[in-house]
Amino acid sequence: MYFSDIGIIALMLALGFAVFAIVIAVVGAVREQPQAIISAKRAVLAVSAFLVLASAMLVVSFLTHDFGVKYVAEQSSRSMPWYFTSAAFYGGQEGSLLYWALMLGIFSAIFAFTSRRAPAKLVPYVLATLMVVEGFFVLVLVTVSNPFVRLPYPPQDGTGLNPLLMDPGMLVHPPMLLMGYMSFSVPFAFAVAALLSGEVNSDWLRSMRRWMLASWSIQTAGLLLGSWWAYHVLGWGGYWGWDPVENAALLPWLTSTAFLHSTMVQERRGMLKVWNMFLVIASFALSIFGTFEVRSGIISSVHSFAYSDIGVYFFAFLAVIIIFSTALFFFRLPKLKPDQEFDSVVSREGVFLLNNLMLLGITFATLWGTLFPLISATIRKQTMTVGAPFYNSVNGPLFAVLILAMGIGPLLAWRRTSPNALWRNLSVPTILAAACALVLPLLGITDVLANIGFSVCAFTAMAILYELWRGARVRHAHGEPYWQAVYMLFKRYRQRYGGYVVHLGLVLLAAGVIGSHFFQVQKDVTLKSGQETTIGGYLFVYKGNLQSYGDDQQSVAALMQVWRNGTLVDSIQPGRTMYKNFDNQPASQIAITTLGVTDLYVFLGDWSGPSQATIRIFINPLVPLVWYGGVIMLLGGLLCWWPDGRKRAVYGRQGVKNGRVAITTPEEASKVAVDKGASV
Structure with missing residues (x-):
């Protein structure tokens, strides 16, 4: 028996347990049988174990140079170093799909182990949804894209990896990006579970926020590593060319970024419920679209595999996801009504909504530009390409407004902001940005668009630092040294200040893009x-x-x-x-x-x-600055993801010390004033 035979058996067993998990999880949910749900969790763990076994067998086949396995012969050779030979596991279509399924199995197992933290009613539906996605991938692996198919006459040596993949980036970029695509399955499973169970309050958001943060961080790392790889390998002098496959990887990142902003509005004000549900579903659908685009070969790209019939299966799966999710979404739409209405456009939630509009605008423009060659070829029988000038001219202004809003948002209060408070909070960043715009021409930067871009970046950076300084000043007034005040702000409010770190990283990255572009x-x-x-x-x-x-x-x-x-x-x-x-x-x-x-x-x-x-x-x-900014964004994402290790205090129950309510940030001070009916 070959290692590949064990791999095939493991895939078949994984498929069987995935189907069993789906059935028993649904039974447990409908009949409210805890033992059935426990069985579903165990079945999920079995699926993960068998996928680990199958993956191990494929890696061993590579390392032992078993060229009787067709995939091994196509992706490796005896002259390759062992690390590239191991990385060839995900170098082709079949192996990358197995890696996708493996990572989903591992993430599903992690959820099964940590499911006590999620609302009990959601758990069986989450398990069932994850196993439906897993079942599709394993079914494709068993039937039409099996990495363990053997050749009747094994060659003495294999072909080897594509030369463009013979780079250290091969060891980190593809697995990270594939993991990013896969990771959006878990937030999607939570959304489907909430819709199926009717539990569409904020509990499902709180349960899956860190999952979405993990997905966003992984996808950010994948995009950053992909840009670095392109910069170091392809030789065209740039790091982002608006290639269709690059665009496909960016799309779920944009929608997940929008979700992470609007989820705060729902938790704080009970608003944007429809937005949040839509954005989670869209993120997963776009991740499947990216997988479909690469593997179908229907869109020309230096990253795509050759044309394959497997694209039909992915297209059908994507269609089922969209139709099912849309029907479920509209069925539960009456339950997604907001608890409150907007009090004022000039408020933090108003800026969050603007952020979402900009991010979705960029998403639509990028998706349209990616699909337009295919649409023109189908309708007009003429292939028309969409190049970087289109994306730069459309997405550039949208990104500028987005970065500007990133600076304004933290300086606004929830619900409403008075004109006096608006000027008081924005005056310092505005003056510094204006000074930047005046100084840049003296430094030789005479391009108007570049000047605007740098000035917007300066405004947002100053606004974020100003907000950090205001928070530290309040704590310093209560007796803390400034260094300790900054430390405590990050320790006690990791999500908020981690988000500021992400924004600073994005500003730095944007400055790098502006400089290298102009x-x-x-x-x-x-x-x-x-x-x-x-x-x-x-x-x-x-x-x-x-x-x-x-x-x-x-x-x-x-x-x-x-x-x-x-x-x-x-x-x-x-x-x-x-x-x-x-x-x-x-x-x-x-x-x-x-x-x-x-x-x-x-x-x-x-x-x-x-x-x-x-x-x-x-x-x-x-x-x-592009790479430095990207690393800072990842650090900020890690800060947001890292658990607080404490229970958050509920507003109105702050501790009283020395006869005073302990207010630690300007935002809390403004919140107190607003809740009392004052205009901040």
Whole structure:
């Protein structure tokens, strides 16, 4: 018996237990039988265990070079290092689907272990919904996309990974992004459970908020790593090209971001219930759409797999999700009425609504641009492409308004904000942003759009820091040193101040995008040994080519020196590697030198013998801010996700010390005033 045979058996058993879990969970919910629900949990754990076993068998097949397995022969070779051989597990369609199912099994098992924290009525429906999704993926794996299919005549060696995947990013980006897609299944299961059970109050939101935060953080990491990978591997000088598959990964991130904002409004004011339910369902549907888009091959992308009939199954599953969720949504719509109405547009909930409108606007524009080539090919029989200029011109202003709203929101009170309070809170950030707009032209930034973008970023950054300072000042007035006051703010209000950290990271990322978009400089030049070229104040000296040969590859590197003001900055070797198994398809080794907040990005375009090369050089200002901002966003997401470790105090029951009510933040002070009928 081969390891692959064990893998097939494990998949079949996983499918059987998934079906059993669905049936017994529904029976337990309808008949209110706790023992049936316990059986469903155990069945979910069995599904997870069998998927772990199947995945382990596939990895072992790779590591033992069992080329009798068709998938192993297609995705690996004996010359590959063991870590790339292991990563080949998710390098193709079949393995990536198995990884998707594996991660869902693990997340489902985590929910089964922690289900006591969720409302009891929701648990069986959550389990059943998760197993329906799991059952679909395992059914596809068993029938039309089996990674354990064996060849009648095993080859002596395999083809190997695509050269573009032979990069350290392969070890982190694909698994993180696939996990991100999968993780939206759990919030979706909570939403379906709430709709099926009729328990659509705020309890289901509180139970699944951290699940959605985890999904958002994972997807953020996947997008960030994907941008980093594209920047370091593809050689076009950028990190985001509005490729259809990139867009598909961004879509659920946008809707989940909108949800994380509007859920606070529902918990605080009992409003935006319809929004929240819609956004959770949309996030999951868009994650399935992204999976469908990559695996169907119907949309041209450098990330897509070849055209496959598997796309039909995903399209049908997506259609079922949309139809079922929509019908359930409208059935429960009468129960989703808001508890309160908007008191004023100039309020925190008003800004949250504006955030949602901007995020959904970006989502719609991105989805439309992604699908338009397919729609035009179907209706007009003519394929029309949608490029980066469309997305930049449409989404750019929307992102600017979104970032501006991020700065205004924290400075507004709930319910209503008086004109005096509005000016008092916004005056400092506004003055600093205006000063930024006046100073930037003196620094050589004369582009109007860039100036507006930087000024908006400055306003929001100052607004967030100002809000942090106000909170620390209030605590300092009660006797705490400033450093302790800041620490206590983050400790006691992790969700709020973690959100501010996320916003600061996004502002930093946006500044990096603005700088690299408006001020990137490019130069293509053909040099002979000893010749030099200048760009952006840097001198590049070409010394010749260094060529090397291996059993299945050929490499060439251009030897260069980078000088600035008579000082040697760096010695670089941009290169290309050609792989024989892929018809000498080249993979690029980009030379990136980071100097402060500027990247020198050098790509070897072509070469002739040992002493001539065509070099493409980019000067990319502020690109490092993209990575720094992304990391800060992840840290903020972790702060929001991290449990408080204490019970939140209910308003109106604050402790009294020395005869005074302990108010720790300006927001609490404004809340007291508003609840008493005052205008803040």
